Amino acid sequence: MELIRGEHNLRPRHCGCVATIGNFDGVHRGHQAVIGQLLDEAGRRGLPPTLITFEPLPHEFFMGVKSPARLTALRERLQQFAGLGVERVVILRFDARLAAVEADEFVQRLLVDKLGVKAVIVGDDFRFGKDRAGDFGSLARAGERLGFEVLRQNTFALDDKRVSSTRIREALATGDLDRVQELLGRPYTISGRVRHGDKRGRTIGFPTANLALPKGTPAIGGVFAIEASSAEGARARGVANVGTRPTVDGRIPLLEVHLFEFSGNLYGHHLCVELKRKIRDERRFDSLEQLKRQIRHDADLAEAMLSRQA
Structure with missing residues (x-):
């Protein structure tokens, strides 16, 4: 093209x-x-x-x-x-x-x-x-x-x-990814280059790949079970958060992806993240320890959801 x-x-x-x-x-x-x-x-x-x-x-x-x-x-x-x-x-x-x-x-x-x-x-x-x-x-x-x-x-x-972009935004706002897929004719994905973050995820045992979101307010938010693929063909399942990370006083919306059973350096690589199922809305926690426990719970739920879809 x-x-x-x-x-x-x-x-x-x-x-x-x-x-x-x-x-x-x-x-x-x-x-x-x-x-x-x-x-x-x-x-x-x-x-x-x-x-x-x-x-x-x-x-x-x-x-x-x-x-x-x-x-x-x-x-x-x-x-x-x-x-x-x-x-x-x-x-x-x-x-x-x-x-x-x-x-x-x-x-x-x-x-x-x-x-x-x-x-x-x-x-x-x-x-x-x-x-x-x-x-x-x-x-x-x-x-x-x-x-x-x-x-x-x-x-x-x-x-x-x-079928319109407005209808898709409405379905995304409610987390209805099945409806979104029906309107798009394909799963909803967010793609971008993996960038350096504050690396806080490593300190609580959940390293993340961080992607910038399209301009403006994100069309969707919350925690999701996901599948990710790189331009080189690598694929992995995981859990992701779309939002501002209120527990650590974040301001700029990001897509943070934690991949299961993956080791390697993704910085600078393009990643395509397919949102499979919504787990919950984003919320603020009183401590990093509470956040860590919640992420562990979210990851377990994501693994179970993705296993059922396999």
Whole structure:
């Protein structure tokens, strides 16, 4: 998959494609249906399928810390795109300059002049351009005028309700990982590079691999039975905490993973952590000794849960 970071990196060879535009946070089953439609249409026309997305996400730019929790970090989004067969991804930096671009200019400059789109796939609720003035209708009229087709995105629904990132956040908030998996079409994972922490876990007998979470407030929190895999193919089961670690007066949300029967140095490695079952909410303990006893209990529960699933 070719990754193009920024409009300024588009070249004449990128002109001529079928495109879709969106945030694609979570790359859930609705997004997968759109991407499937993109691939089908691009294949029918003999053109490369091109996905246009944003970093940061537009609502993160406008809402800041009040924005909805992000479901997937950029790296994980890109991995999902590649796995689904997208040939090209254009990442536009969403900043004040892009937010100020008028809808007509966005169409002319990016879609027509730089990408030479022959078809664009978007939904009925698609909005774009300054003050979100552009919509499906205005894009379709621009396509008629400028020579590209605008195709309606197929809605993907479960239980007669549209699959959306909002529905997934709601299921994550209640710890309903089975529902999350149904909406995503895959287990919920958090991926990232293992970073150095305060190494307090070692002092109480539970060394952890620490991963930074996607920007903003985490979409999920608590203690979980997990399975982790490294980019090198190693796999291990364990127990993990997603949260701020209130017992040690933590402030920044982290994913802390304790792996069973594992020895080795994971610092700097990318780890993919699959949340299998929720054990409990995060809470503060009066002492490290109480925390140690609770972690031992959580680990035993996690091992039992994972053994039953095996």
